[in-house]
Amino acid sequence: MIAETIFSAVSAAGLGIAAVTAYRKRFLAATRIAAYSLVPVGLVMTGVVKWAAHTAFSPVAWLGFVVLGVAWLLFLTTRAVERRRGGTRKERRAAEKAARREAVAPAASAPSLPGRSPAVRPEPQPAPRAQGSGEDFSDIEAILKKHGL
Structure with missing residues (x-):
């Protein structure tokens, strides 16, 4: 009953301050x-x-808060150890697999058949530009040629 009275008084005081502020x-x-x-x-x-x-x-509620605090500390401890x-064991295994894949030959291509050389694509040549245009579209042209447009 006392808590309700105190909360009501605090609200009334706040509304009074709000009225003065509005004035x-x-x-x-x-x-x-x-x-x-x-x-x-x-x-x-x-x-x-x-x-x-x-x-x-x-007292039961306070014991509940203590149990929640212990659980929180256990979570923090396990996270710090990880x-x-x-990281976790799962994350470490994934990192090890990725490292093994990279260690083999990251830039290696598929093996070629004997007697055949891999096809070499010629470098695209930039198109000649008009001399009087004054605008440089070479990077845009390179992107379009790269995508075959």
């Missing part, structure tokens, strides 16, 4: 203050304050 023609700030001051009344009306007061004096080792 000073600062309507945006007054609206924001009114919104903040209505939150405690809303919490009282929904029963959150009563629930919180019962939780604060309940970082120190270089």
